Amino acid sequence: MTDSVSTAAQTPDVEQPWAELGLKADEYATIREHLGRRPTSCELAMYSVMWSEHCSYKSSKVHLRQFGEKAPQTDALLVGIGENAGVVDVGDGYAVTFKVESHNHPSYVEPHQGAATGVGGIVRDILAMGARPIGVMDPLRFGPLDAPDTRRVLPGVVAGVGSYGNCLGLPNIGGEVVFDPSYAGNPLVNALCVGVMKHDDIQSSGATGVGNLVVLYGAKTGGDGIGGVSVLASETFTDSGPTKRPSVQVGDPFTEKLLIECTLELFRDDVVVAIQDLGGAGLSCATSEMASGGTGGMQVALDKVPLRDSTLAPEEILMSESQERMMAIVEPAKIEAFMAVCERWDVLATVLGEVTDTGRLVVTWHGETVVDVPPRTVAHEGPVYSRPYHRPGWQDALQADEPTPQRLARPTSPTDLRDTVLRMAAAPNLADKEWVTEQYDRFVLGNTVLAQPEDSGVLRIDEQTGLGVALSTDCNGRYAKLDPYEGARLALAESYRNVAAVGARPLAVTNCLNFGSPEDPEVMWQFAEATRGLADACLELGVPVTGGNVSFYNQTGDTAILPTPVVGVLGVIDDVTRRTPQAFTTPGQVVYLLGETRDEFGGSEWAHEVHQHLGGRPPRCDLDAERALGEILIHASRDGLVDAAHDLSDGGLAQALVESCLRGNIGVRVWVPDGLDPFVFLFSESQARAVVAVPRSEEVRFTDMCTARRFPHQRIGVLDDGDPDTGPVIDVQGQFAVALEQLRELRTRRLPDAMA
Amino acid sequence: MRVGIVTFPGSLDDRDAARAVRYAGGQAVPLWHGDEDLSGVDAVVLPGGFSYGDYLRCGAIARFAPVMAAVVDRARAGMPVLGICNGFQILCEAHLLPGALMRNDRQTFVCRDQALTVANATTAWTSGYQEGQRIVVPLKSGEGGYVAPEATLDALEGEGRVVVRYAGSNPNGSLRDIAGITSENGRVVGLMPHPEHAIDALTGPGTDGLGFFSSVLASAVSA
Numbered sequence A: 001m002t003d004s005v006s007t008a009a010q011t012p013d014v015e016q017p018w019a020e021l022g023l024k025a026d027e028y029a030t031i032r033e034h035l036g037r038r039p040t041s042c043e044l045a046m047y048s049v050m051w052s053e054h055c056s057y058k059s060s061k062v063h064l065r066q067f068g069e070k071a072p073q074t075d076a077l078l079v080g081i082g083e084n085a086g087v088v089d090v091g092d093g094y095a096v097t098f099k100v101e102s103h104n105h106p107s108y109v110e111p112h113q114g115a116a117t118g119v120g121g122i123v124r125d126i127l128a129m130g131a132r133p134i135g136v137m138d139p140l141r142f143g144p145l146d147a148p149d150t151r152r153v154l155p156g157v158v159a160g161v162g163s164y165g166n167c168l169g170l171p172n173i174g175g176e177v178v179f180d181p182s183y184a185g186n187p188l189v190n191a192l193c194v195g196v197m198k199h200d201d202i203q204s205s206g207a208t209g210v211g212n213l214v215v216l217y218g219a220k221t222g223g224d225g226i227g228g229v230s231v232l233a234s235e236t237f238t239d240s241g242p243t244k245r246p247s248v249q250v251g252d253p254f255t256e257k258l259l260i261e262c263t264l265e266l267f268r269d270d271v272v273v274a275i276q277d278l279g280g281a282g283l284s285c286a287t288s289e290m291a292s293g294g295t296g297g298m299q300v301a302l303d304k305v306p307l308r309d310s311t312l313a314p315e316e317i318l319m320s321e322s323q324e325r326m327m328a329i330v331e332p333a334k335i336e337a338f339m340a341v342c343e344r345w346d347v348l349a350t351v352l353g354e355v356t357d358t359g360r361l362v363v364t365w366h367g368e369t370v371v372d373v374p375p376r377t378v379a380h381e382g383p384v385y386s387r388p389y390h391r392p393g394w395q396d397a398l399q400a401d402e403p404t405p406q407r408l409a410r411p412t413s414p415t416d417l418r419d420t421v422l423r424m425a426a427a428p429n430l431a432d433k434e435w436v437t438e439q440y441d442r443f444v445l446g447n448t449v450l451a452q453p454e455d456s457g458v459l460r461i462d463e464q465t466g467l468g469v470a471l472s473t474d475c476n477g478r479y480a481k482l483d484p485y486e487g488a489r490l491a492l493a494e495s496y497r498n499v500a501a502v503g504a505r506p507l508a509v510t511n512c513l514n515f516g517s518p519e520d521p522e523v524m525w526q527f528a529e530a531t532r533g534l535a536d537a538c539l540e541l542g543v544p545v546t547g548g549n550v551s552f553y554n555q556t557g558d559t560a561i562l563p564t565p566v567v568g569v570l571g572v573i574d575d576v577t578r579r580t581p582q583a584f585t586t587p588g589q590v591v592y593l594l595g596e597t598r599d600e601f602g603g604s605e606w607a608h609e610v611h612q613h614l615g616g617r618p619p620r621c622d623l624d625a626e627r628a629l630g631e632i633l634i635h636a637s638r639d640g641l642v643d644a645a646h647d648l649s650d651g652g653l654a655q656a657l658v659e660s661c662l663r664g665n666i667g668v669r670v671w672v673p674d675g676l677d678p679f680v681f682l683f684s685e686s687q688a689r690a691v692v693a694v695p696r697s698e699e700v701r702f703t704d705m706c707t708a709r710r711f712p713h714q715r716i717g718v719l720d721d722g723d724p725d726t727g728p729v730i731d732v733q734g735q736f737a738v739a740l741e742q743l744r745e746l747r748t749r750r751l752p753d754a755m756a
Numbered sequence B: 001m002r003v004g005i006v007t008f009p010g011s012l013d014d015r016d017a018a019r020a021v022r023y024a025g026g027q028a029v030p031l032w033h034g035d036e037d038l039s040g041v042d043a044v045v046l047p048g049g050f051s052y053g054d055y056l057r058c059g060a061i062a063r064f065a066p067v068m069a070a071v072v073d074r075a076r077a078g079m080p081v082l083g084i085c086n087g088f089q090i091l092c093e094a095h096l097l098p099g100a101l102m103r104n105d106r107q108t109f110v111c112r113d114q115a116l117t118v119a120n121a122t123t124a125w126t127s128g129y130q131e132g133q134r135i136v137v138p139l140k141s142g143e144g145g146y147v148a149p150e151a152t153l154d155a156l157e158g159e160g161r162v163v164v165r166y167a168g169s170n171p172n173g174s175l176r177d178i179a180g181i182t183s184e185n186g187r188v189v190g191l192m193p194h195p196e197h198a199i200d201a202l203t204g205p206g207t208d209g210l211g212f213f214s215s216v217l218a219s220a221v222s223a
Helices: A005-010 A025-035 A041-050 A061-069 A104-109 A111-128 A150-168 A228-232 A253-268 A282-292 A314-319 A332-344 A375-379 A395-400 A414-425 A477-482 A484-501 A521-541 A605-611 A623-638 A652-664 A678-683 A696-708 A740-755 B014-024 B066-076 B086-093 B150-158 B210-222
Strands: A077-079 A086-091 A094-102 A132-142 A172-179 A188-198 A213-218 A274-277 A297-301 A325-330 A349-356 A361-365 A368-373 A448-450 A457-460 A468-474 A505-514 A545-551 A564-573 A590-594 A644-647 A667-670 A690-694 A713-720 A729-732 A736-739 B002-007 B027-032 B043-046 B081-084 B100-102 B110-118 B134-141 B145-147 B162-166 B178-182 B188-191
Touching: A005 A368, A025 A041, A041 A282, A041 A314, A041 A368, A041 A375, A061 A521, A061 A545, A086 A505, A086 A545, A086 A564, A094 A111, A094 A468, A094 A505, A094 A545, A094 A564, A104 A111, A104 A150, A104 A188, A111 A132, A111 A150, A111 A188, A111 A253, A111 A274, A111 A325, A132 A150, A132 A253, A132 A457, A132 A468, A132 A564, A150 A172, A150 A188, A150 A253, A150 A740, A172 A457, A172 A468, A188 A468, A188 A505, A188 A564, A213 A253, A213 A282, A213 A297, A213 A332, A253 A325, A253 A332, A274 A282, A282 A297, A282 A314, A282 A325, A282 A361, A282 A375, A314 A361, A325 A332, A332 A349, A368 A375, A395 A477, A414 A605, A414 A652, A414 A678, A414 A736, A414 A740, A468 A484, A477 A484, A477 A521, A477 A564, A484 A505, A484 A521, A484 A564, A484 A623, A484 A644, A505 A521, A521 A545, A521 A564, A521 A623, A590 A623, A590 A696, A605 A652, A623 A644, A623 A690, A623 A696, A644 A652, A652 A667, A652 A678, A652 A690, A652 A729, A652 A740, A690 A696, A696 A713, A729 A740, A736 A740, B002 B014, B014 B027, B014 B210, B043 B066, B043 B086, B066 B081, B081 B086, B086 B100, B086 B188, B145 B178, B150 B178, B162 B188
Parallel strands: A132 A172, A297 A361, A505 A545, A667 A729, B002 B027, B002 B043, B043 B081, B081 B188
Antiparallel strands: A077 A086, A086 A094, A094 A188, A132 A188, A213 A325, A213 A349, A274 A325, A297 A349, A361 A368, A448 A457, A457 A468, A468 A564, A505 A564, A590 A690, A590 A713, A644 A690, A667 A713, A729 A736, B100 B145, B110 B134, B110 B162, B162 B178, B178 B188
8 A cells, every 4th residue: 555645644653664774763753843744655765865874965064064165266166066066167168077976885795787887877977967978087996906805896896887988988097996905895986977068058957947847768767776875875884784786776888878868969959957867866866856956846756757667666766776867857848859859869758747836845656645845855954963073092003103214124225125116016006907997998989188097087178179188086095094184185186296297287176085984983083084184175276176975884894994085186288289198208308306205104005015014194295385396297298398297106206117117118217316215215105296207408498497486306317218138127326227028027917917 | 072970879989980081081971870871971980889788799789770771782882881899790790791709708898009910901991001011009899809610711811801910919819810801892891999099199099090091082082
């Protein structure tokens, strides 16, 4: 029997499964208060998914507000936080929208589909802003490379990302692959999508205009992903719990490809008033958010929803997270044109109801009213928690455990230094990631100017003018563990630096904040510190946060992941032909090290790889220096002063030289500057640094520019194609030499060998 | 010269193929899978992608699209047709070319800058190359392993119908390193690598792929 609104009014004392649906007792009481009666089972389903941590941001909201409150002054932001994704003005009438989201929990349960639908979901978010999706990136984090479960999770995730993105025809231009024991059992699968449109094409998601029609189009609704957000993303995994696979959605990229082309044609023909994608919380989310953001009321007949499984109950239809669905608001006069476009693309479209001015979201099921709620209470006025937090008791001891030479033995002899270079270059976090990226199409759409392993992905958005965008995502979770405030700032600094390294001007920020359980006050402290740090740093660097995503409950039992605030920075480059690649290419060019090198090894890749040590303070974050370095890199690119640039981050200078040399298959003769310890020179992770290759003809202009800006720059080497017999080498003069072929062999074999 | 680019549901590299035709100096004409005539084009490109999702066998559904009847008719009459990746798979399914494409022997999708050797520089699409020329063109496919009966392979080689071969390591298990083949009359060519992604050093490994498109334009002028 249907649990209608009138039934609910007559049977106030019926026991309801609010706890099983993830609601707390006081949340259930609040729902009863909002409605003045007990909720129907459909209403309960709706509130439970919309008030889940994943959809409501109830634990994070009070902290996320800082991104708005501390937002820097900027003209670049056309749409800010709150819509499906933020929109940035990149000039010439173009607007770019980008966002990163997590699909962590589903990807652990079912790596292939979890990762695939993560891509699908973020692509629809971008599409819903009115933009054509033009590229994706995937920051991925796994347990140790040699852990047995990594061999299950990693290949599945990579194949899932690849199969969905490749089949959609979106180039995959970057991301990260990071290994750390804390991610065993809690892999992080974040997905970023970027889209482009003209200013006039920006779409809204508010259901406005009384009498306008509510249309559901795309795939049919099935039983997959029911309760995905409340069951999966909002609870900690336990070792003994039942399998959660039925909560993972299944993706169909072909349908999504049709949905993209169909939707873009709907925009082109100007037949939609508003649009929203169906992702987490499915129809519950789309109907309540669109109604809440619009005229205020909506009437929907749930029995009209086309089903893959005819036995689905109305509660399940409301909660289903079946993929590849969109909801549009269409004027009655334009519905015929709307349907014609859908038919051309073989996309199923169904009118479910209309926009009203009642201020209520009313859902019927075969004539009976099963939902009658104020939509704001579902979508925007959910619970908000100021969860308790405190600095962990172990934090001081962790920070006091500095990686001094007394604590961690350092290589000093030339032989030991050489061995360290070889070992580091092939460390899981620093080894060649081609085994992963070879499974992604980076060419499709024909506008990919730079892709992984370059510092940033660069996409051309206008073939005539050469206007383009650059994107990078970064985070060092070890830094964030040592100091979450500084760690988040350092994540922004690195991403900003990567965008500047290719010659693009950083404009805006997205983030995916991956943390453990917010119910643990120590995790909550990490989150509070990280958001505060990121908001402060965005203000200082003048780049606003345009949107993002929070993923909590990334922990198994009491063990949380490293706090991992992944930061994505978008930059603009006026002429993509001026981009600076990473590869050293021309013998005789001079290598400069920009920035100041200090003895900084807290949270470093060296301490992690060689000593399995994490302690001390992360490297100093100096955002003024980052900005100054960024200016130099951008000007050098524009004026043709450098032919290659590579930021220094994990693994320090040695790693940057290895990567730039291998990419261009050319060697380098390097000398250690006076007064600097060779080990510190090669492996320190001091920030705000980069290496550049300068043509001799530009050397004076380049150094003059650095001098004028008072930025530290040291001439540390010369590119050299090496002896014909031995091939190119990295020769650290007076210390050691190592052949590129040996480095290449070690670096490229590491992942394939582990996955074999 | 007008070169038709067919868009099937799930085609992905159709814009890229059109761009390549333009770069070579031709006029790209979009064709829709449901079209029954070819708008009077002089040649046709079946672009890469995942037509109809490729949930059955790659290209198995696309060959039944209305537009394919016209493509097959005109191809048999000598119109140049180039099938790239999924387009190659469709040409095999439509029996314009022999053999089939199987899942890569490595079992994973592979995207890389691939070295190729031009084995036949006389087809409508390769006349601008030299036989034996080394070119680098992106390969990006999950089902690119070319297979055919031994007798067919012998015949293809005997008749000089292997157009391009993988140079260096074989990326997908293709028999006899075959990356692309042609019809008996040298007018229909299918290959797994993507020449349309090698037309500009800014967005690809170089410009080695442009020759496919300039060849067909030249053949029209000389014909």
